Amino acid sequence: MNALLDNQCPLDENITKLILGGLISVGLFASYIPQVYKLFQTKTSEGLSIWFLFLGCLGVTSTFFNVLLLQFNVVQCCTHAWSPLLCAENSMGLVQTAVGLFCFIVIFALFFYFYPQDQKVTHLRSSVTGEIRQVLSKGYREDIYIGVANLLYILVAAITATVLLVGQLDVQWVAGAFGLIALLGSLFQFIPQIWQTWTTRSVGALSVPMILIQCPGAFAFAYSLFIQPNTNWTSWASYFAAGVLQVVLLIICVFFTKKSPEDQAAARPLLH
Template sequence: MSTPLETSTTDSQVCKPHHDSSSLYVSGFLCIGVVISYLPQHYRIISNKTSEGFSPWFLLLGVVSSTSSFFNIILLQWNTIMCCHSLTTGACLESLMGVFQTALQFAMFSLVFILFLVYFPEGRKRIWQRPSAFSICKPIKQSGTISEEWRISIIVAILGLGHLTVSFIISFVMLIIEGGPDHHRWTKLWAGFLGVLSMVMAAMQYFPQIYKTWKRKSIGALSIPMMMLQTPGTGLFVYSLMVRPGTNWTAWITYLVTGILQSILLSLCIVWHLRNKRLGIKNLEDPPMRSSNESSRLI
């Protein structure tokens, strides 16, 4: 993540472009890598027209983490953003590569969340009613009652949208009142809170998905190619932080935990995929229909 500007503030802010080729190439590579790594997941959901197998809590924690990270860097890089009016287009774009990286991560993961809701299996939005013993010939049909799984998904979507709205409003107000993080206590505190929240959510994100995938014994609409691209990338990112001068374990421990959990989920998906392929079980098949007397809880 590069911040190739040197700024000083006297009567007005003076912006000086600072070119760093290695940092620019790394940032550009990461931006392209973020987009490419998510494309298999987007394609799998759209092409199969189902988001079966996703845990809504996994998606909520992920979208809250990426949203918090996005507004955190907007606040911390605000002076750099404002410098763009006095720089060339190339220098401006180079100075904002860190913002672009975080924005792309936010956009790509948010799109997974949106696709999850759009392609949520229709057969699981309502509770299925089985015929009674006296009406065996009647077909199984859906009742008008919303299933627990769909209800939780809607609640999760509202919480994600609510967090986005609140983060935007508070950040916008902070920037209007204080104008940026430099020498402004409340903006720094808010940016710091968003950064910590992002790390905590990222560390917890994979637990509900691992549990759901283990319990379901099928990968559903999860994309193995996406995880195979992202898991090594997380490892390289952790290594780059570990060898960076002046950093300690607090700088990379959250990403290490995230990488380990992502590796566990990837391994679990590969095991279930190979097992189901051997048994002739389709990963995208819905679990057996639930009757109105059965629970449709979702982890």
């Protein structure tokens, strides 16, 4: 019985892992503050790619549910076998991914809150009466559809995870699917933003300090998930891939941030 308990609920403490996980969680939350600040400061989300946000949110959502499914049995040890300190240490993977999901949802919401007013509507003239009326622009409607699709994915993922855990079903293949979706999301997440920043030759509303903080943080996050009990490569590979692409985006952002004021004025960021 004791051997079984030790296998399912390891009692070895590693204070270094706890400190690393705590620092990453705080650092991850703090890394989004510059982006939130810039959105409130500029009062516009112009320059942020909707596909960058969609794929990013898809990735962090999938990673959260991947870790939740894989670590659920381990985290249950908190109720009968682990001290609060040991529980916190072995639950850090879940805490970190939850923080990442929360922060990305906030950024996604602010993208729509600060959507450029002049790009929300378009004016149409009636061919019969000649009356001019305002309607939602095609671009804004497409972005709303993408936002709704993102919310639906979060809902479906939550329902799927709940059914599997409540029904005590095999979660390995579903967790693996979430991990692969997260990996694909991370691989393609930064490509739209890299392309938009490169083609518009401006960082727009994208926060360079956020990318600067998150570059090393992504690799540290990947390592932190790697050492968590019951996780596998599908849990951390997405953050490693994101770190590589963030380095590319950071180099491009720094390059265009150092442009002359004349070049900056000539480069108008596009939302799409």
